[in-house]
Amino acid sequence: MKKKNISFGNRPKNPLRRRVLKDMLRDWKRYLMISLMLIVTIAFVSGMYVANNSMLNSINKGIEDLRREDGHFRLSKEADEAVIKAVEKGETADVPAFYREKAYKEAAAEVEKSVNEAVEKNVSEQVKEAIKAQVTAAVDEKTAAAKAMGADIPESERESMINSAFETAAAENYDKAYDEALKAARDSEDYKNAISEAMDEAKKEIDKEIDEKYDELSRRYGLDKKSEAVPVRVYPLHYKNAKEQLPARSNYSGTIRVYGQRSDIDLYDLLKGRSPENGNEIIIDRMHADNAKIKVGDTISVENADFEVVGLAAFTDYSSLFENNTDTMFDALTFDIGMTTDEGFQRIQANTCANYAFTYNNKPADKFEEKEMSESVLKALITQTAVSDTEDLEIKDYVPAYANQAMSFAENDIGKDKAMGEILLYILTAVLAFIFAVTISTTLEQEASVIGTLRASGYTRGELLRYYMSAPMLIVVIAAVIGNILGYTVFKNIVADMYYGSYSLPRFETIWTPEAFIRTTMIPIILMLIINVFIITKTLKLSPLRFLRHDLKQKKRKKAIRLPGWKFFRRFRMRVFLQNIPNYIMLFTGITFVMLLISMAVGMPETLSYYQDSLSDMTFADYNVILSSTEDDEGNTITTANKDAERFSVISLDRKSESYNEEVSVYGIFNGSRYVKLDNSDDSSVYVSKAYADKYNVHEGDTITLSEKYEHKEYNWNVCGIYDYTAGIAVFMNSGQFNDFFEKDEDYFSGYMSDTKISDISDKYIAKEITIKDMMKVSEQLDHSMGSYMTYFQYVCFIVAAIILYLLTKIIIEKNERSIAMTKILGYENGEIASIYLIPTAVVVFFSEFLAIYIGYKLMNFFWKLIMMKMSGWFAFIMPVSGFVKEFLLVFAAYLLITVLDFIRIRRIPKVLALKNME
Numbered sequence: 001m002k003k004k005n006i007s008f009g010n011r012p013k014n015p016l017r018r019r020v021l022k023d024m025l026r027d028w029k030r031y032l033m034i035s036l037m038l039i040v041t042i043a044f045v046s047g048m049y050v051a052n053n054s055m056l057n058s059i060n061k062g063i064e065d066l067r068r069e070d071g072h073f074r075l076s077k078e079a080d081e082a083v084i085k086a087v088e089k090g091e092t093a094d095v096p097a098f099y100r101e102k103a104y105k106e107a108a109a110e111v112e113k114s115v116n117e118a119v120e121k122n123v124s125e126q127v128k129e130a131i132k133a134q135v136t137a138a139v140d141e142k143t144a145a146a147k148a149m150g151a152d153i154p155e156s157e158r159e160s161m162i163n164s165a166f167e168t169a170a171a172e173n174y175d176k177a178y179d180e181a182l183k184a185a186r187d188s189e190d191y192k193n194a195i196s197e198a199m200d201e202a203k204k205e206i207d208k209e210i211d212e213k214y215d216e217l218s219r220r221y222g223l224d225k226k227s228e229a230v231p232v233r234v235y236p237l238h239y240k241n242a243k244e245q246l247p248a249r250s251n252y253s254g255t256i257r258v259y260g261q262r263s264d265i266d267l268y269d270l271l272k273g274r275s276p277e278n279g280n281e282i283i284i285d286r287m288h289a290d291n292a293k294i295k296v297g298d299t300i301s302v303e304n305a306d307f308e309v310v311g312l313a314a315f316t317d318y319s320s321l322f323e324n325n326t327d328t329m330f331d332a333l334t335f336d337i338g339m340t341t342d343e344g345f346q347r348i349q350a351n352t353c354a355n356y357a358f359t360y361n362n363k364p365a366d367k368f369e370e371k372e373m374s375e376s377v378l379k380a381l382i383t384q385t386a387v388s389d390t391e392d393l394e395i396k397d398y399v400p401a402y403a404n405q406a407m408s409f410a411e412n413d414i415g416k417d418k419a420m421g422e423i424l425l426y427i428l429t430a431v432l433a434f435i436f437a438v439t440i441s442t443t444l445e446q447e448a449s450v451i452g453t454l455r456a457s458g459y460t461r462g463e464l465l466r467y468y469m470s471a472p473m474l475i476v477v478i479a480a481v482i483g484n485i486l487g488y489t490v491f492k493n494i495v496a497d498m499y500y501g502s503y504s505l506p507r508f509e510t511i512w513t514p515e516a517f518i519r520t521t522m523i524p525i526i527l528m529l530i531i532n533v534f535i536i537t538k539t540l541k542l543s544p545l546r547f548l549r550h551d552l553k554q555k556k557r558k559k560a561i562r563l564p565g566w567k568f569f570r571r572f573r574m575r576v577f578l579q580n581i582p583n584y585i586m587l588f589t590g591i592t593f594v595m596l597l598i599s600m601a602v603g604m605p606e607t608l609s610y611y612q613d614s615l616s617d618m619t620f621a622d623y624n625v626i627l628s629s630t631e632d633d634e635g636n637t638i639t640t641a642n643k644d645a646e647r648f649s650v651i652s653l654d655r656k657s658e659s660y661n662e663e664v665s666v667y668g669i670f671n672g673s674r675y676v677k678l679d680n681s682d683d684s685s686v687y688v689s690k691a692y693a694d695k696y697n698v699h700e701g702d703t704i705t706l707s708e709k710y711e712h713k714e715y716n717w718n719v720c721g722i723y724d725y726t727a728g729i730a731v732f733m734n735s736g737q738f739n740d741f742f743e744k745d746e747d748y749f750s751g752y753m754s755d756t757k758i759s760d761i762s763d764k765y766i767a768k769e770i771t772i773k774d775m776m777k778v779s780e781q782l783d784h785s786m787g788s789y790m791t792y793f794q795y796v797c798f799i800v801a802a803i804i805l806y807l808l809t810k811i812i813i814e815k816n817e818r819s820i821a822m823t824k825i826l827g828y829e830n831g832e833i834a835s836i837y838l839i840p841t842a843v844v845v846f847f848s849e850f851l852a853i854y855i856g857y858k859l860m861n862f863f864w865k866l867i868m869m870k871m872s873g874w875f876a877f878i879m880p881v882s883g884f885v886k887e888f889l890l891v892f893a894a895y896l897l898i899t900v901l902d903f904i905r906i907r908r909i910p911k912v913l914a915l916k917n918m919e
Contacts, residue, residue: 013825014095020470030810031475033803038479039486042520045485045741049516051495052414056881057506059319059411066267066316066506068407069357071374073381075393078354082118083393086384087358090229090376093383108355114198119185135165218606230376232358235265240350242303244336252292254334255323256284260345265357266317267505268339272296273311283311287504288321300334300567305347307340307749314506315339320409321504323754325399330409332504353396367402374400397569402663412505425646427593430527438586438808440468440532445540445550451540452547461540466535469529476528480521487516491621576816577840583812587841588848590804591891594797595849595856596639601793603860603879607677610878619727620675621753624770625761626650630749635722638765646673649738653706653715655729664692664706666731668749673755676723678732683740685720687732690883693722695865695874706731715741727871794890801893809841809902813909820906821913830907849888856887 009406024031080150086093096894119343143158156628237259244256261276262268271286282302284294289312293302298309320330320336364370378398385393401407444451451464492510499505542551566574577584630638649668654661669676678687688698702719733741738747752758813820816837823833857879864877 016901020474021465022334024474025633025803026470030807031471033807035475035479037803038476038524039483042480042483042524043486043491045522046484046516047491047493047495047560048487050488050492050510051499051517052783053513054492054497054508054511055414055499055505056411057511058506062269062316062506066269067265067359067374068316069235069237069266070232070359070370071377071398071404072317072355072357072398073395073399075356075385076396077390077393079356079385079393080390083384083388083390084234084356087377087380088232088234090231090380091384092229092376092379092385092529094543115307117195122185138165160629184761196208228376230373230381232377233361235356235357236266237262237355238352238756239355240303240345240348240352240692242348242350243301244293245301246294247299247301247306254292256334256336256605257299257323257339258282258338258340258345259440260340262339263384265359266315268313268315270313271310271507273309276310276340279341279347280306280308281310281504282307282338282340282344283313284309284320285321285332285337285504286312286314287332287502289799291333292336292499299328302338305344305352307338307344313339313889314504316407316506317404319411319503319505320406322406322409325397325403325405330405332502338506354551367842370400370402371700374402375901378853392438410499413503414499427524428525430531438583438811440472440536441539442811443468444536444684445815446817448547450551452544455547458554461537464540465533465536469532472528472532473525476525476560478795480524484517484520484541486517487520551611571868576837576846579814580812580840582847583808583815584841584844587805587808587812587844588852590808591801591845591848592855594804594891595852595887596859597800598890599853599856599860599879600863601797602883602886602890603857603877606880607878610880620725620731622771623757624648624751625753625758625766626751626768627761627765627795632765638761640752640758640760642752642754642756642758642760645752645758646670646675647735647751648676648753649735649744649748649750649752651738651742653708653731655704662729664731666738667735668735669732670735670749675755676721676725676732678734679721683737684716684718686717686737687721687723688719689723689725689728689730689732691726692729692731693725693872694876695868698722704731708917712789723870745900798890798894801891802897803809803837805845805891805898806901807897808907809898812841813837813902813905817909817913820909824909824911834903834906837906838899841902842899845892849891853884853887857884 020248063781140158143161227698239257239259241255241257246252268283270283273283276282282300284300289295294309296309296312299306300309301307315337321335321337322330323333323335343361360373364373381395381398385395454464455461488510494510561636627638632638647670651666653666654664655664667676669678686704688704692698698719700719700721703716704719705714705716707714717731717733725732735749736746739746752761818831820837823836824830860879861877868874
């Protein structure tokens with residue numbers, strides 16, 4: 001007979017598990033609010049991860065499939081085949097040797113000419129002297145015979161006879177005697193020695209000049225540093241910049257960059273329509289077409305030549321529509337990319353830009369190797385153009401792929417958005433986890449007697465911990481599952497549409513993203529788990545007896561603060577405030593989080609609006625015309641009859657850093673300028689624009705260093721002042737100082753600045769015209785890309801603020817439910833009770849908003865600067881007083897809404913609750 005195991009003190013399986021769903025249903029409003037916030041946030045971030053990774057995968061796939069360039073360069077004119085072949089080989093030409101050999105040839109011809117002139121002159125004189133000596137001897141012999149016969153020949157007659165005989169003899173014998181004498185002289189060792197000695201002297205002078213001049217050139221180009229040849233394949237990719245007009249919209253005017261037929265490099269993803277088949281058809285960028293409301297079948301005018309739009313495409317080398325790589329922001333509103341047939345390309349009456357794309361024969365292993373390889377290609381390009389036989393062949397632009405904003409801006413922005421979304425998710429999860437933790441702490445206080453009884457009955461801390469952790473963990477798991485489902489379906493498309501609204505991207509296919517699951521599911525669960533476990537475990541460490549006594553204070557109980565002799569309600573409110581300080585701290589944290597979001601939602605449109613409205617006051621001239629040549633075809637200086645116009649000089653240098661090289665405009669200002677007024681400065685001092693000073697934290701007395709873009713040459717200047725110019729990153733100096741620094745002629749200038757349009761200079765002499773409209777491209781594009789989203793985001797922030805305030809004020813009221821019930825028993829009306837508990841919270845919200853607005857503004861300023869440091873140009877984050885007022889009203893309006901709900905909640909607290917909780 002088997003023995004039965006008999007145990008005493010057995011208890012049933014943990015019955016607390018059955019209470020979890022009941023507890024969640026009982027407090028369904030709180031859990032619903034938290035669930036909705038988590039679901040929406042996780043869905044958005046998950047959708048962002050899926051869309052971003054899918055987009056990035058399509059971009060990276062297009063690099064190979066669409067044969068994207070590894071870089072491009074633009075020359076002043078088309079290069080001959082020899083230059084292109086040399087660049088393709090990656091050979092670095094020996095520039096000093098080339099110019100030395102060229103100088104030697106020129107010197108040899110000059111030396112030979114000089115020596116020959118000296119020899120010819122010497123031989124001529126010797127021949128003439130010999131003929132004259134012979135003639136003189138013959139005349140003297142005749143005159144001597146005549147005198148012997150008694151004739152008297154005067155000296156003047158004798159000289160006349162000699163001269164006449166010399167002329168006759170020279171005419172008969174000079175040429176033959178001269179040729180024989182010159183041949184003998186040239187065959188002599190003295191002649192050869194003279195040429196050799198003269199050439200040696202000339203070479204010494206040449207070598208000295210070459211060494212002084214081209215040693216510096218070699219250092220500038222980095223030719224003194226050996227680098228391996230990088231072979232590339234070069235493709236002609238010429239284009240024309242032309243005016244774009246829409247016959248259907250007379251008020252529209254933009255710029256289009258048209259390429260000929262692309263078949264070998266930088267292909268395109270045709271999103272709508274078909275490719276051009278004749279000279280009257282064209283395809284254009286899809287993003288610009290959407291903004292300009294151009295459809296397939298419409299007609300556009302390109303420099304007065306009409307084309308039918310037969311397709312909309314995403315060009316692999318223009319995912320962002322940057323007209324120039326140095327622009328602060330892309331411009332999808334007025335800048336377009338087009339491609340037509342070679343026949344159509346010839347129809348466009350605009351200058352052809354000699355542009356060339358290249359690809360590496362051996363692909364770089366990483367970004368560091370790519371940078372080194374691009375520098376080697378640049379050396380080959382610079383030196384080969386320098387030694388080219390093509391006259392005036394210059395490099396106008398050189399952009400490797402990794403530095404090309406048109407190709408990298410969208411990719412980088414998509415990556416940064418993903419990181420920002422991830423941070424937003426973690427912050428919100430942490431805030432909600434703390435709300436859960438505070439809620440659970442309140443529940444632990446309310447159920448202290450029950451917990452003490454359960455602990456005394458043998459329930460372990462682990463069982464209680466698992467019970468109280470069940471609700472928050474269930475919520476976050478459910479939110480993660482639903483959020484990811486929505487992210488992969490609805491929100492993925494929402495995020496994709498946002499990017500398609502800003503960038504010219506190829507079509508993409510959704511790919512499974514494990515990273516999205518890990519970051520939007522696992523990490524929020526872990527965050528929720530860690531925060532709640534820490535807080536709950538800390539409380540559950542107390543003994544069962546302390547739970548039974550409701551003694552849950554971690555520290556020794558302190559005496560209550562003695563309050564002044566105020567009226568009862570005032571003392572009561574103050575006591576409520578002091579008892580709920582930890583909850584109010586949590587409330588302040590939540591308000592600060594919301595204020596940061598609202599600062600972005602309100603501040604972005606306000607900043608763009610301020611920039612657009614104030615730009616005319618920020619610039620020193622409304623029109624800046626930069627000339628391609630300061631002389632016309634006849635060699636006359638190009639002038640204008642515009643009385644507002646005045647000359648200026650400008651050159652572009654780079655401010656180099658490890659993370660980003662920014663182009664800086666250096667201006668030479670003529671004395672007496674009414675547009676830019678500079679005080680006198682010494683030859684080594686300059687003024688920097690306020691935008692430069694603000695962005696790079698430059699002060700008067702500091703030293704700045706700028707570098708040549710395509711040369712290893714640096715300029716160090718002391719800053720003698722900050723010039724109040726916020727529309728660009730710039731340096732100012734007087735024109736004389738400018739010409740000395742950059743080795744220009746005394747009367748050198750680059751163009752004209754004016755407050756009125758300059759219309760009497762031919763377009764063929766204008767390299768670039770910069771107007772207020774051009775400077776506003778940044779704000780207009782940002783406003784177009786993000787402005788409408790910021791408005792919606794303000795409403796989202798209002799909802800988030802209302803939910804967070806609801807959850808936190810609900811905790812405060814729940815924690816004081818017993819006290820509220822007791823005051824009802826004592827006869828106080830609901831209005832009086834609400835004033836006791838709601839007024840302290842209102843005061844806390846009121847003052848927290850002021851402090852949170854300041855903190856949110858400072859944090860937004862910090863994040864804004866991080867964003868702008870990765871972009872060209874600068875404009876500060878602006879929040880006018882109206883923006884602060886709007887922030888305050890948004891949050892306070894949300895609180896007033898929640899106050900109504902809190903008052904209803906107070907009214908519903910039954911009196912019997914005080915008796916149920918009595919010990």
